[in-house]
Amino acid sequence: MSKRSTFNRFNAQSVEYLESRAMLSATVSNGELTIEGTPDADQISVSISDDNVNLDVDINGSVVSFPSAGINKISVFGRAGDDRIAIGEGVPQSTHLEGNEGDDGISSSGRRGATILGGPGNDKIEGTHAADRIDGGAGDDSIAGRDGDDNIQGGIGNDTILGGRGNDNLVGDPRDLPDPAPVVAAAADGAADNADGQDVEADRSLVIDLPPERVPSFDDIIHGGEGDDSIHGHAGFDRLFGESGNDTIRGGHGRDFVEAGDGNDNVDGGPAGDVIFGGEGNDRLGGGDGSDAVVGGSGNDRIGGGDGDDWLFGDATNEYPAGYVNPVKYAIDFANTNRGRDGISGGDGNDIILAGNDRDSVRGGDGNDYIQGGYGRDRLAGNNGDDVILGDSMFVNDPVLPTPDTDVEPVDDQPIDAVPEPANRVAHEFDPDDVDQLSVSRSGARDYIRGGPGDDRLFGQGGRDVIVGGLGNDRMHGGLDSDRMTGGDGDDTMYGGDGNDRMFGEAGNDSMSGGRGSDFMNGGTDDDRMNGNDGSDFMYGGRGRDKMFGAAGRDVLVGGFGEDKLYGGDDADRIFAVDGEVDEICAEDIVHVRNDRKDVFVC
Structure with a gap:
């Protein structure tokens, strides 16, 4: 007797296949087609017949058909084993697919959105062209949402997520990570309302200290694709790519690498040192705590370094240029690439800020900052700390910016040592006396430069600049053209340079x-x-x-x-x-x- 005829012996539209004392079945009840797998590796597929009348269920090579009109939902439970579950194109029902344990391959190409749960194991999951809900579960998963407004969570493990077209919500790690003993308490990461994640890593955000091997940390790769996506990396070293669309990206705890891509994006690196490229568009980029490298790219960007010793570029490249591992070399080659009217705030810490082209506004914040305005009529303010401020761009005869002890190189499938710790890269290593090594470009514009409290070094360079020392014992260099300098309080030193300068000691x-x-x-x-x-x-x-x-x-x-x-x-x-x-x-x-x-x- 054939297996096909064996299936037909059941009067209640049910199918059972007995193999090694493991039962695999397909049943219909209350409009739901339910398929149960075995502890072994199963091959399960559901397709619609050519005449769109029947659903054909293929279970490990045996096929049974059910009238499609009487079924509203298809549920498949793979159980244990490395299962392959596939829903064919044109299937009109909604689907609920669970791989459970094992390294599963799950895909759904039906007309309606799917709910897919990978379960434990290294799974490969592909969603529909509609709106899907996908959870990879524990393990190193590869997930592709395809079209539609998808909600995807990678789960515990080192996951790769591709959102595809649509406005997606992409989350690297789950909200509830397994608790090592003792219990870990972590600060919230400031994620958006539709991201219910809170993760931990061996980082200063922890309330209590744990050895690194006791704290869960997973590295995810997430691509948003087309559409306005919401991407959340959470714990671990994550690589997050917004691609096209107005994306919201949250790095979460851990050192992250972010390329926001095209569109007006909103990025928050979160705690720890992050590398962020805004790309094209008018972006809002925040490094958060930690020593970050933030690059605005083209467009009128708003950039905040947050706490920590940061490298902040107003313009420069839209994405990471392959082969660059040293931010000093990157600054020399690309600081004046692209243009945009940027607003940059260094925050606390000893920051290096290169505003780039066009009319920029820069506030160094607390700490000993190095600020370079670049081409354009800029407003530059050092605030607290002993700052070095240059109004325009420069040609460097010898590198004078501090060189970090640890390089930065995002390469395929290799962790980025995202940004060195503060001890490896601090702006106060910059010696203001080395400015004598610079030859100034004569294409500068009118800059407004304010030192603030502290003993500042202020350089107008090209253009008719206004320089205000503020509190502290400041050194001001007018540079080229006719400048106006005001010392304010403190014992100030002013050098007019070229041009008919006006100096007020106060x-x-x-x-x-x-x-x-x-x-x-x-x-x-x-x-x-x-x-x-x-x-x-x-x-x-x-x-x-x-x-x-x-x-x-x-x-x-x-x-x-x-x-x-x-x-x-x-x-x-x-x-x-x-x-x-x-x-x-x-x-x-x-x-x-x-x-x-x-x-x-x-x-």
Whole structure:
């Protein structure tokens, strides 16, 4: 008797196959077709007949048919073994497929969305062209959602997830990881509302310390594909690719590598050091805690470094360029690639910020930051800390940025040592004196640079810049063109450079050097020192005991209030000492001492 006739002996539309005392069955009840597997490796498929009348069920090579019209749902339970479960194209029913234990292969090509549970084991799962719900379960799974708005969770293990077309919600690891002993408590990762995940890794987010081998950590690869996707990596070193569409990406705990791709994306790296590329579009990128490398790419981006010592690029490349393992080399080659009006905030920590092209706004935040504005009219503020700020781009003769001890290289299927720990890459290793090694581009624009508290180094470079030192003992370099510098509080040092510069010392014992051009200097309060250098300069001492040196050019020196020393230098200078104090004058020039008989001529 054939197996086909054996199936037909059952009166209740049921099929049973007896093999090695293991029962495999297909039954219909209340409009649901249920197929039960065995503990062995089963081959199960369901297809629709050519005339769309019957559902043909193939169980390990034996086929039985059921009228399709009486069935609303198909459920397949693979049980143990390495099972292969397939729903053919055109099947009109909704499907619920479970692989259970074993390395299973599950695919559904029916018309309606599927619920697929891989179960324990290294599974390969492919969804429908409709909206699917897929959970890989424990194990290293490969999951493809295909078309439709899918909800996919990789489960415990190192998973690869491809969302495909549609607005997908893709999650690497589950909410409830197995608890090692003792119990692990972790901080929330700030995921979006539709991501109910909270994961842990041996990271400073943990409330109690555990040895790394006791903490679950799984590495996932997730591709969003087309559509506006929601992607969540959670625990482990994850590689997350948004691809096209306006994606929301959360790295979660662990060091993540993110390429957001095209579209206006929203990325949060989460705790630990992440590498993030925004790609094309107007992106919002946050590194979160840890030492991050964040690259805006093309578009008008908003970038936040968060806590930690970060590398932040406003523009640069849209994706990782193969072969680059050193952020210093990357900065030299790509910092001025692409363009966009970016807003960048370094947050706490010693950050390196390269704004790139176009009009950017940069705030260094707390810590000793290095900020470079790049081409365009930028607004640069250091905030707290001893900062180095350059208004424009530069050509580097020798690398002067700090080199990390650990390289960064995302390569296929190999973990990225995402960004070195703070000890390996800190901005305060940058020596501001090394700026002398730089040759400045002459294509700079008008920048606004503010130092804030701390002893800052501020460089206008090309363009007519406005530089404000703020609190602290600051050093300001106007660079090319005609700049305006204001020292603020503290003992400041100002170098005018080229152009007709305007310098205001304000409070503190300030030092000003005009450089080339006809410069204006106002010492403000306290005891200041001014040197005109080349050009016809105007110097006003203000209050305090000031020293003024005209040097070359036809200069005007006004002592102001206090006992000043005025030295005219070369050419025909005009010196005014009319405050009634005892001034020391050295000049072969026109000297005005009206109503002032206390002055001393020393040369």
